[in-house]
Amino acid sequence: MNRRQVLRSAGLGLMAGTAAHAGAIPSSSKEGTEEQASPRPLNLADYEPASMLHVQETHVARSRFPVIDIHTHICYSAKSRNGVELSPERTYLGTPLELLQVMDRKNIHSMVNLTGGYGTGLSESVKRYDRAFPDRFYTFTEPSYSRLLEPDYPRVQAEAIEQAHRDGARGLKILKTLGLYLRESITTGTLVKIDDPRFDPMWDICGQLGIPVAIHVSDPLAFFKPTDRFNERYEELNNHPDWSFYGHGFPSNAELIHARNRMFARHPKTRFIGLHVGNGAENLAEVSENLDRFPNLTVDIAARIGELGRQPRTARRFFEKYQDRILFGTDATPHGDEFPQQVFNNQLYEIYYRFLETDDEYFDYAPAKVPPQGRWRIYGIDLPESILRKVYNGNAARELQISI
Numbered sequence: 001m002n003r004r005q006v007l008r009s010a011g012l013g014l015m016a017g018t019a020a021h022a023g024a025i026p027s028s029s030k031e032g033t034e035e036q037a038s039p040r041p042l043n044l045a046d047y048e049p050a051s052m053l054h055v056q057e058t059h060v061a062r063s064r065f066p067v068i069d070i071h072t073h074i075c076y077s078a079k080s081r082n083g084v085e086l087s088p089e090r091t092y093l094g095t096p097l098e099l100l101q102v103m104d105r106k107n108i109h110s111m112v113n114l115t116g117g118y119g120t121g122l123s124e125s126v127k128r129y130d131r132a133f134p135d136r137f138y139t140f141t142e143p144s145y146s147r148l149l150e151p152d153y154p155r156v157q158a159e160a161i162e163q164a165h166r167d168g169a170r171g172l173k174i175l176k177t178l179g180l181y182l183r184e185s186i187t188t189g190t191l192v193k194i195d196d197p198r199f200d201p202m203w204d205i206c207g208q209l210g211i212p213v214a215i216h217v218s219d220p221l222a223f224f225k226p227t228d229r230f231n232e233r234y235e236e237l238n239n240h241p242d243w244s245f246y247g248h249g250f251p252s253n254a255e256l257i258h259a260r261n262r263m264f265a266r267h268p269k270t271r272f273i274g275l276h277v278g279n280g281a282e283n284l285a286e287v288s289e290n291l292d293r294f295p296n297l298t299v300d301i302a303a304r305i306g307e308l309g310r311q312p313r314t315a316r317r318f319f320e321k322y323q324d325r326i327l328f329g330t331d332a333t334p335h336g337d338e339f340p341q342q343v344f345n346n347q348l349y350e351i352y353y354r355f356l357e358t359d360d361e362y363f364d365y366a367p368a369k370v371p372p373q374g375r376w377r378i379y380g381i382d383l384p385e386s387i388l389r390k391v392y393n394g395n396a397a398r399e400l401q402i403s404i
Contacts (some may be wrong), residue, residue, distance in 0.1 A: 053362055213272050215275060235375075251373070
C-alpha cells in the first residue's frame, strides 16, 4: 500500500468513526465524495482548460504600420526524399488573389515566399506572384542539392544563384536540410555540415550580389531531447515523431549552431537572416551574443512568439536593444491547418499584432484550441511606435533593398 492509499484509508476510517456518532452519511453524499476522490482518467489530448483569469483582451485587426512578412511559404518542392528537395517543380498552396484578400485586410504590404525553389520552378514562382503583382510578393531561391555529386558543384551552385538573381530572386533560403538531412550521397551517407567548404562560393556570391541569405539550421531545443514526460513539447513531438532529432546520428543543437557560426565568420560580407530568432528563442542571451559577434546578422521572429511571449520582459529588452536587426515574420503557410502556429489566416496575424502592440496578458500564441507547441500562453510586449515601424517593415525593406 502506497502513501496515498494509506492516507485515503485513514480518511475513510475517520469518516466512519464520525458517522457512528453523527448518524449515517446519506448515500448521495457518499457517491459525491467517492467521485471527487477518484476522478475519471483524462487523455492529455482531450484536456482543454478554460482560463478563469479576467484580463484585458485587445483585438488588433490591423497592424499599426504596413507589414513586410519576411518569412512565408507559398509553394514547395513537388518532389523530395528524406528531407531533400529533388525537383525544381513547385506545388502551390495559394493563389495570389486568395492571399491578397487576407493581406489587404491585415495591412500586409508584402509577403516573401522563401521556398521559391530553383531553375524552372523559381522562374514560374516569380512569374506567378512577383511579376503579376509587383511589390506585393518577393521570392527567394534555394540551392539545387540534387547536383551535389557533380564534379564542379561549388562553381555550378554559385552560378545557379547568379542566374536565379537574374530571374528575379531577392535572396537565398537555406532550409534545415543543410546540417540535418543532406548527406554525402544526397539522401544517404554521412550528413553534410553547414560549414562545408563546398558552399563557400555560394555564400560569397550572395555577398557580391547584395542579396540576403535566410538561414534555418536547427529547431527548438526540445526537439533534441528525449520525447518523455520531461519534454515541454511532448504533445507536439508525440504528434510529429519525425520532428525529433534526439539520437539516431543527428548532431546536437549546439553543434549545428557552432558550425553555422564558423560559416558566418568566414563570410563577413554576406548578410544573413537567422530565421526563428536565429534558432535560439529559448536563449535570448546566446542570440544576443551572436548578434554582437556578427554585425552581418539579423533575425526574424517567425513561429517563435510562443517562446518570446512567455518571457515578455526579457523579450522587450531584446527588441529595444536590437530594434534595427529584428524582422517581422510568421512562417505562414496557406491551408497549413495541421500546423496552427503558422497557418495563413486572419487570426494568425492578429495574434502577432497583439503580441507586439499591446500589454495584454496570458493569451493564446496560435489560433488553436490546444496550444500546438507547448502548454503555455503568452504576454504582449507593447512596443513603442518607433520600434514597431522598424520591425514591421523598415528593417526588412533595408535587407530586401526596396522602398515602402
